[in-house]
Amino acid sequence: MSLTVSKRGVALLALAAWVAGAGGAVSAQGRGPWWKDEKTKAELRLSDEQASRIDAIFKESWAQIKSSYEELGRREKELSALVNGPDTTEVDVVRQVEQVEAVRGELNKVRTVTLYRMHRLLTPEQRQKLDEIRRAREAERDRARKGPEPH
Numbered sequence: 001m002s003l004t005v006s007k008r009g010v011a012l013l014a015l016a017a018w019v020a021g022a023g024g025a026v027s028a029q030g031r032g033p034w035w036k037d038e039k040t041k042a043e044l045r046l047s048d049e050q051a052s053r054i055d056a057i058f059k060e061s062w063a064q065i066k067s068s069y070e071e072l073g074r075r076e077k078e079l080s081a082l083v084n085g086p087d088t089t090e091v092d093v094v095r096q097v098e099q100v101e102a103v104r105g106e107l108n109k110v111r112t113v114t115l116y117r118m119h120r121l122l123t124p125e126q127r128q129k130l131d132e133i134r135r136a137r138e139a140e141r142d143r144a145r146k147g148p149e150p151h
Contacts, residue, residue: 033058034130035118043133044126054118061114068107075100 034040035054079096082088119127 034133040130040133044122044129046122046126050121053121057114057117057121061110064110065107065114068103068110072100072103072107075103 033055035046035051035058040046041051075096079093079100082092082096122130
């Protein structure tokens with residue numbers, strides 16, 4: 001496995017976490033989607049049917065998200081080559097930037113609609129609780145990154 005493939009694999013895992021985690025919170029252990037984490041499911045009082053339907057939405061969207069992400073990587077690589085090319089015109093760069101941003105926009109659209117569809121399956125109370133869990137876990141991660149405060 002080449003370094004490029006390895007980086008792409010890590011990037012795809014990060015993308016999965018972005019989609020799964022941005023919907024509220026990653027699991028308490030920081031691994032996997034929140035709707036599969038037993039502690040989070042219990043805190044939300046998420047039914048097995050809700051979790052199953054949320055998972056189906058994620059799986060349904062994942063192929064398109066992954067494809068768009070890979071296309072974005074290809075387009076960005078092409079843009080880098082153009083920017084560094086000796087005979088590239090500004091028109092070429094602008095055209096490629098437009099393509100990159102179109103793919104990025106599509107990726108964000110699919111992600112946002114996926115999250116919207118997931119959240120529609122939650123009650124208002126579950127959405128509020130999920131947001132509280134997400135904020136608490138983000139604060140924990142921030143504290144862990146900063147380390148102990150000096151005295």
